[in-house]
Amino acid sequence: MIEYWNPLVERMPIDELEKMQEKKLKNLVKYVYQHSDFYKKRFDEFGVKPEDIQSLDDLKKLPFTYKVDLRDTYPTGMFCVPNEQLVRFHVSSGTTGKPTVVGYTQNDIDMWTTSLARAMTSIGVGRGDIIQIGYGYGLFTGGLGAHYGAEEVGATVLPASSGNTDRQIELMQDLGSTVIACTPSYFLFMNEVSNNLGVSIKDDTNLRVGIFGAEPWSEEMRVRIEEATGIKAYDIYGTSELSGPLFTECQCQDGIHIWADQFLIEVIDPETGEQLKEGESGELVITTLAKEALPLIRYKIGDITIISKQPCECGRTHPRIMRVLGRADDMLIIRGINVFPGQVESVLMQIPEVGEHFMIVVDRVNELDIMKVQIEMTDEAFSDKVNDIMSLERNVASALKHVLNIAVKVELVEKGSIPRSMGKAKKVIDNRNL
Ligand SMILES: [Zn+2]
Secondary structure, three states, X not given: OOOOOOHHHHOOOHHHXXXXXXXXXXXXXXXXXXXXXXXXXXXXXXXXXXXXXXXXHHHHHOOOEOHHHHHHOOOOOOOXXXXXXXXEEEEEOOOOOOOEEEEEOHXXXXXXXXXXXXXXXXXXXXXXXXXXXXXXXXXXXXXXXXXXXXXXXXXXXXXXXXXXXXXXXXXXXXXOOOEEEEOHHHHHHHHHHHHHOOOOHHHHOOOOEEEEOOOOOOHHHHHHHHHHHOOEEXXXXXXXXXXXXXXXXXXXXXXXXXXXXXXXXXXXXXXXXXXXXXXXXXXXXXXXXXXXXXXXXXXXXXXXXXXXXXOOOOOOOOOEEOOOOEEHHHOEEEOOEEEOHHHHHHHHOOOOOEEEXXXXXXXXXXXXXXXXXXXXXXXXXXXXXXXXXXHHHHHHHHHHHHHHOOOOEEEEOOOOOOOOOOOOOOOEEEOOOO
16 A cells, blocks of 8 residues: 555645645745845846746746855855744855855744655655664755654654764664665665675665665666665655755655655756756756745756656656756766766666776876776676676776767776765766866
C-alpha cells in the first residue's frame, strides 16, 4: 500500500493544483513588491507591476533572480521580513566571492519540514526507522534539513554528521540504522571503509534505504550502489537558497516530485531565457510560492533537467524533474563541446571493471583542450597485466568518445589514489586558466 503524508494535497488533481499556484503567485508578487526593496526595484526596472500577473501564463513576464543577487545584497538585502521574525540563518559557502545567507521564519522552517516529511513518506521511511544523517550539520542545510524531516515522520534520528567514518559504521551496526542520508560520494567511501573493516553493509547491517544528494549522480551509479550494498538508493534535491534539501524521488524512482503547492517550476533555454515545453531539456527555474523571509521569483538554479507532468504510478500529481544531468556551472566546454561530469560518470559506471571513483583533468596544451579521465579498477577486476590495463584504458576511452564526441585520454591509477570525499566530491581539475 502506498502511504502519503498528506494524501489530499499530494493527490490533488493537477488543474486544482494549478489554480492554487495561480492564486499564490498573485499574492507572492504583491508581497515581494511591498516588502522587498530589491524586488520593487527589479520589477520597476523591468516595467512590470504586481497587477500584470493574473495567471500562471504571466509568469514569463517576471524577471529572473540570480545567485549573484543574493551575493550583491549580502547579507540580508533581499529579505522580506525584519530580523526579529527570523528563527534561523543558514549560510552557504561561496567558492567564489561572498557567501549567501538564507533566513527562515517559523513558517518557513515548518514548510521545509513538511516538504521533507512528504518526501520521506514517499520513499517508505517513517516510524520505526533509524535514520543516520551523514550530511554536515551547521551552516550547511543538509544535516538539519534532513534531521527535522526525519523527526517529523516519527523516525529515530542518529545525527552522525559527516566524517569519523569508522565510528559511523560501528554505530550503523550497533544501533541498527535502517536509513542513511549523505552524499553518494560519501556513501561509496563509507562502503569502502566498511569492506576494509570486514563489515558488509549488505549482510552485516540493517540498512535498507539511502537518501543521496547535494551533488549530481547518475542512474548507473544507483545500480552500482544498490548492487554493492543491497539498499534502495533515492535521489534528494534542493538547494540552500530554496531552504535546503526539499524533495526526493518516490518509490517509483522515476523523477523527483516537486511540491506544486509550495514551488512553481519551469524549464528555460539557458541562452535565450525562453520557457521550454514539458519534456524539453533546459535550465530549471523555481519560484517559491510560500516562503516568507526570502521568497525567490524565477530563481535560476543552474541545474539542467526535464519536467514531467505525466501521472506517476505512486498516485502523486505533483510534477517531477527527471534526473539532474548537472549544474550549468559545472558544465565543461572542451574544444567547443559541452561536457557534464555526470555524463562521464554514467559511461564509467556501465563498465564493470571501472571503480566508482574518478577524476576529470583538463589541460590546455598548444591552444588545444586535453581531457584526461583518471579511473581505478574494481577489486574483482584487478589485474597487473600490462595488456589488460591497456585494453581497459582503450575500451573506456572509446566508450567516452562515443558519448561525449571528443577524444579522451584514460589513465588507470592505483586504487585509493583518487581523493575520497566526506561531503561533495570534487570530480574535475581544470588547469586551463579560463
Ligand atoms: Zn511518484
